[in-house]
Amino acid sequence: MGIARLADVIKEEAAEAVSSFPLRQYRDRVIALDASIAIYQFRTATPKLFNRNGENISHLQGLFYRTLHLLENGIKPVFVFDGQPPDLKQPLLARRAEAAGARRDAAESRRAENLPRPLKQDCETLLSYLGVPYVQAPAEAEATCAALVKSGKVWCTATEDMDALPFGSLRLIRHLNSKNNCEVEEFSLPDILQKLGMTQEQFVDLCILLGCDYCGKIWQLGPKKALKLLQQHGTIEQVLQNIDPQKHPLPANWDLEGARRLFLQPEVADPGRITLEWRDPDPEGLVRFLAHEKHMNEARVCRRLQRWQEAQPKPEEAQPKHQAPREGRKQRKLGEFFPASKHARPPEVRGVRARPPGTRGARGMAQGIILC
């Protein structure tokens, strides 16, 4: 669940490091998202959606709508999937699993944090048809997101929890998906460090004291004291020498070094070996996959795709406005997929049967990415 109250601390103590921008500010930006968190959100959102086979397809519908929303706003998303959670996180996961009820068998709870494979495959398939790249992280997704930002391949990490900052993501944005023109909130890591007067190492120490996923908290040491003491003494070790150990007992099995190492030298995918590529969504493939294979309502899928199509900038006005490198985004004429129907007529089987020659899109399947 990230770092407890880190956002509050930053807003209070380093307000200048936080700014708000309208969504359009991020046009043509590459943004990394934690796929597992997003999917988990969709799955736990109520009410759950079941198709006629009784399969929960909340994740597909959610990912479909949300990704198109990003694409419509000119954002280039990269989804990063969690890998193996670090050992230090096991106690936390075990606690969560236990809280989730003793009903689950041990085998399932052990990998509770990982998405079930078919679920993940569904999402990868969907992303491929959407033309959106994804990355498999070896461990924590947020860590790989941060590495991608540091490498320059990605502009920022979009996430609701703050882990990406101690992992070193230079920019972090929140509320990317909020509805009514709510502004996006951007945290600048360099500004945070400067305002707090801390190095990245000290900032990581701060996050550990605030309470992270990897080790327990020190009793009676909340955000205010933690910040002040760290600014005063520099490291957790120094802080410990200046507080009363009776009043501030350490948690059992407190692996300070381990937690630090996970933040400062996390296991991440090598950005240099990752190629990010975006393609236009493949409407035909999407209808086939979502509606026919997964039994989402076909009319809805088509309507949404049509809305996306209409939101596409016309080729001629797309050119002069932005000088931004339109790398690899070939503008495909989409009219061919939707025989221009003025009034959205739902109940037809469209787009699927009508397959113009030469547009057998499904090759799009290939273009997720790759590597870890």
Add this chain to the structure above:
DNA sequence: ACTCTGCATCAAGACGTA
């Protein structure tokens, strides 16, 4: 006063229509 903790509560994702 200020700070931290514990407990209760509530809303959750996105669309479309009224």
Add this chain to the structure above:
DNA sequence: GTAATTGATGCAGAGT
């Protein structure tokens, strides 16, 4: 008859 997740938020209370 019948389930029931997670986390953000606000308020009460206790320790400093």
Add this chain to the structure above:
DNA sequence: TACGTCC
């Protein structure tokens, strides 16, 4: 905007 529906 508030609320009901999605499958």
